[in-house]
Amino acid sequence: MKKITILGSTGSIGVSTLDVISRHPDRYSVFALTAHSQVERMVEQCRRFQPTYAVMADASAAEKLRGKLQAQGSDAMVLSGMEGLNEVAAHAEVDFVMAAIVGAAGLLPTMAAVKQGKRILLANKEALVMSGQIFIDAVRTHGAELLPIDSEHNAVFQCMPEQYNGNLRAHGVKRIILTASGGPFRDAPLESLTSVTPAQACAHPNWEMGKKISVDSATMMNKGLEVIEACWLFNAAVEQVSVAMHPQSIIHSMVEYDDGSILAQMGQPDMRTPIAHALAWPERVVSGVGSLDLFSMGKLEFKQPDMQRFPCLQLAYDAMHTGGTQTAILNAANEVAVEAFLQGKIAFTDISTIIARVLSSATHHAATSLELILDDDRQARGLAAEFVNSINKTFRRQAR
Numbered sequence: 202m203k204k205i206t207i208l209g210s211t212g213s214i215g216v217s218t219l220d221v222i223s224r225h226p227d228r229y230s231v232f233a234l235t236a237h238s239q240v241e242r243m244v245e246q247c248r249r250f251q252p253t254y255a256v257m258a259d260a261s262a263a264e265k266l267r268g269k270l271q272a273q274g275s276d277a278m279v280l281s282g283m284e285g286l287n288e289v290a291a292h293a294e295v296d297f298v299m300a301a302i303v304g305a306a307g308l309l310p311t312m313a314a315v316k317q318g319k320r321i322l323l324a325n326k327e328a329l330v331m332s333g334q335i336f337i338d339a340v341r342t343h344g345a346e347l348l349p350i351d352s353e354h355n356a357v358f359q360c361m362p363e364q365y366n367g368n369l370r371a372h373g374v375k376r377i378i379l380t381a382s383g384g385p386f387r388d389a390p391l392e393s394l395t396s397v398t399p400a401q402a403c404a405h406p407n408w409e410m411g412k413k414i415s416v417d418s419a420t421m422m423n424k425g426l427e428v429i430e431a432c433w434l435f436n437a438a439v440e441q442v443s444v445a446m447h448p449q450s451i452i453h454s455m456v457e458y459d460d461g462s463i464l465a466q467m468g469q470p471d472m473r474t475p476i477a478h479a480l481a482w483p484e485r486v487v488s489g490v491g492s493l494d495l496f497s498m499g500k501l502e503f504k505q506p507d508m509q510r511f512p513c514l515q516l517a518y519d520a521m522h523t524g525g526t527q528t529a530i531l532n533a534a535n536e537v538a539v540e541a542f543l544q545g546k547i548a549f550t551d552i553s554t555i556i557a558r559v560l561s562s563a564t565h566h567a568a569t570s571l572e573l574i575l576d577d578d579r580q581a582r583g584l585a586a587e588f589v590n591s592i593n594k595t596f597r598r599q600a601r
């Protein structure tokens with residue numbers, strides 16, 4: 202029986218993880234659930250999964266949760282804040298940690314789990330984009346097992362040689378091809394992008410996800426973060442990772458070998474497949490995802506990404522080329538800009554403008570410690586907030 206902590210259990214990935222776990226009560230049990238502030242959903246999850254711990258990032262939400270759990274006779278222990286998250290991620294009784302908090306907030310608890318040598322199911326790509334080499338080194342030093350949940354990286358993992366040791370050349374791997382749906386605006390007239398709303402940006406054609414990653418998919422920053430994520434996960438140079446637009450989201454990614462073979466992993470666009478894969482690896486278990494009907498699917502299409510439509514993708518490639526803390530700066534600027542867009546403070550097209558400005562005005566450093574990375578994350582957030590404010594003034598004037 203594997204005991205599991207789910208960081209971010211109330212989110213899209215968290216809920217899908219609980220769905221897979223519930224299909225295998227003989228293999229997996231829930232040790233801890235964590236959320237930011239959604240008390241009602243957490244009460245419901247605790248009733249159903251009976252965790253030993255429930256953690257709310259927000260202290261007042263934890264207080265509310267405590268009251269509600271007592272009233273329902275649950276004996277789950279309630280913790281709060283970053284300390285609580287770190288404690289349940291690193292707890293001696295835990296075997297697997299699903300890292301499914303969104304954004305930089307997931308970095309420290311995920312690292313806490315890495316340092317205890319857990320199996321890490323990594324959905325929280327931002328953590329790896331920020332900390333890169335430090336994260337990978339810690340995985341090695343502490344004997345943790347790192348399994349990708351991001352559907353593209355999980356697909357690449359499945360298409361890699363079984364004994365892959367981090368040397369692409371030695372295994373005859375030529376390149377990694379990440380597929381991208383292109384999101385809701387892949388065919389929209391370019392001039393319409395300035396006026397798209399958060400609701401339109403969050404309406405992804407193929408996947409149901411949290412708001413932040415949905416906007417990232419619409420700008421294709423998500424793919425940019427994934428290029429960086431792939432470099433770290435598979436020890437690839439940025440030139441060895443390319444992106445192919447594939448609107449059907451049926452091929453989740455591919456690996457090309459020196460002999461001309463391209464291996465692809467296919468399936469329905471449903472995150473329960475990569476989650477079940479990483480939970481059971483190297484075995485296979487039922488995920489709840491149905492068979493892919495090849496005949497009703499019909500055709501698969503591929504296209505070059507258009508960097509003019511998706512400047513965020515280029516910004517991510519550039520940040521990875523620069524290296525050091527530049528990818529943490531990219532990530533932080535993106536988080537601030539996306540939040541501002543969701544709050545109606547800036548236009549959709551301002552997201553890439555703000556990130557580009559932050560990247561060119563922030564000072565980046567060699568990423569030699571987590572402290573330095575977090576310093577540059579703060580620096581970038583400060584700059585991004587200033588740019589948001591100055592754009593917001595013009596934005597409001599125009600809206601009048």
Ligand code: NAD
Binds near residue numbers: 208212215237350472
């Ligand atoms: P979501 O917004 O649906 O859920 C996020 C979870 O994190 C929630 O439980 C929320 O309570 C918690 N959380 C948010 N802010 C927090 C904070 N400051 N401190 C502690 N907890 C906090 O997001 P999601 O779509 O489930 O995505 C989660 C992660 O997985 C992201 O990094 C995303 O890029 C990645 N991912 C998601 C999908 C998907 O299909 N949803 C696919 C691939 C990768």
Ligand code: MG
Binds near residue numbers: 351352353427
């Ligand atoms: Mg993905």
